[in-house]
Amino acid sequence: MATASLNPLLRNNVNITGNGEVVIMFAHGFGCDQNMWRFVAPRFEDQYTVVLFDHVGSGNSDLQAYDPEKYRSLTGYADDIVEIIRALDRGKVIFVGHSVSALMGIMAAVKSPGLFEKLVLVGPSPSYINDGDYVGGFDRGEIDEMLAALDNNHLGWSMSMAPVIMGNPDRPELGEELAGSFCRAEPSIARQFARTTFLSDGRQYLSQCPVPSLVLQCSSDVIAPVEVGEYVHRHLPDSRFVMLDAVGHCPNLSAPEETTAAIKQFLN
Numbered sequence: 001m002a003t004a005s006l007n008p009l010l011r012n013n014v015n016i017t018g019n020g021e022v023v024i025m026f027a028h029g030f031g032c033d034q035n036m037w038r039f040v041a042p043r044f045e046d047q048y049t050v051v052l053f054d055h056v057g058s059g060n061s062d063l064q065a066y067d068p069e070k071y072r073s074l075t076g077y078a079d080d081i082v083e084i085i086r087a088l089d090r091g092k093v094i095f096v097g098h099s100v101s102a103l104m105g106i107m108a109a110v111k112s113p114g115l116f117e118k119l120v121l122v123g124p125s126p127s128y129i130n131d132g133d134y135v136g137g138f139d140r141g142e143i144d145e146m147l148a149a150l151d152n153n154h155l156g157w158s159m160s161m162a163p164v165i166m167g168n169p170d171r172p173e174l175g176e177e178l179a180g181s182f183c184r185a186e187p188s189i190a191r192q193f194a195r196t197t198f199l200s201d202g203r204q205y206l207s208q209c210p211v212p213s214l215v216l217q218c219s220s221d222v223i224a225p226v227e228v229g230e231y232v233h234r235h236l237p238d239s240r241f242v243m244l245d246a247v248g249h250c251p252n253l254s255a256p257e258e259t260t261a262a263i264k265q266f267l268n
Contacts, residue, residue: 008084009087009088011056011065012054012061012084013054013060013061014053015051016049018044018047018048018050020047022048022091022092022094023048023085023093024048024051025053025093026050026052026096027096027101028101029100029101029250030100030193030194031058031181031193032098032178033054033058033060034054034059035059035181039252040259040260049090051088055193056077057185057189063186071196072196073196074100074103074196077101077104078104078105079108081095081105082112085108092114093116093117094118094267095116095119096120096122096263097121097122098122098252099197102121105119105121106119106206106236107202107205109210113211118211118213118267119211121216122252122259123218123221123250124224124228125228125232126201126206126231127201128143128197129199129201134203135227137222137223137224138198143198146194147191147194157182161182162179163175163179165250166178166248167222168248168254178250178253203235206232207237209236209237212238212240213240214239214242215240215241215242216244217230217243218249219244220247221247223249226243229241240266246258
């Protein structure tokens with residue numbers, strides 16, 4: 001039987017390009033892999049060392065390292081991020097997290113603030129479930145229905161939900177790419193990752209985060225509505241809020257030029 005790699009750079013399929021002194025690290029969201037950054041990450045190679053990786057259970061990560069107990073919580077993924085940065089041994093990094101990875105980055109920065117120079121949060125959400133005055137975008141019953149549909153028909157759920165998440169109905173090839181990514185995921189891992197993602201509540205971490213942050217909000221996003229991005233901005237002690245013209249939940253695919261420009265403006 002194959003054994004899991006203890007090296008986080010191997011476990012998380014870390015790929016390093018560029019020659020800059022400062023490291024910029026890109027993290028993908030649920031159902032995706034590092035390939036989702038292929039239109040953005042190369043644009044930083046002239047100034048930075050670019051680090052891409054796959055969360056355990058995603059992409060070409062070491063599936064033998066997937067521990068259902070560890071990854072029942074986003075803490076397990078945040079711990080992996082810290083381990084990768086320490087293994088790189090390149091000092092503080094700029095962390096760019098898309099979707100649920102934005103919250104993972106915040107959690108990692110709260111745990112080990114000395115490892116992070118800045119955070120870029122693309123479509124962040126600390127909690128997807130409405131709670132009193134907090135607008136997460138979904139009622140608990142809607143989340144339960146979505147998770148049940150994923151349990152019952154992984155492929156069907158992927159094909160129907162991906163275009164909704166992606167937005168941009170006039171560009172169906174984007175939804176098709178996201179659907180393909182969802183469909184490639186190992187179903188049992190995808191089901192648990194979905195639960196970990198959509199049932200987590202990390203609102204308490206925001207006020208504890210000391211790292212300067214950029215909140216990149218899409219103008220129309222069914223997964224992370226504008227109210228969520230504004231909430232994240234209000235509760236992070238040191239943050240900047242930018243509303244993109246891009247629509248949907250994946251501006252790294254649908255609007256890479258605008259996404260890159262916003263990140264570079266923040267870093268400069």
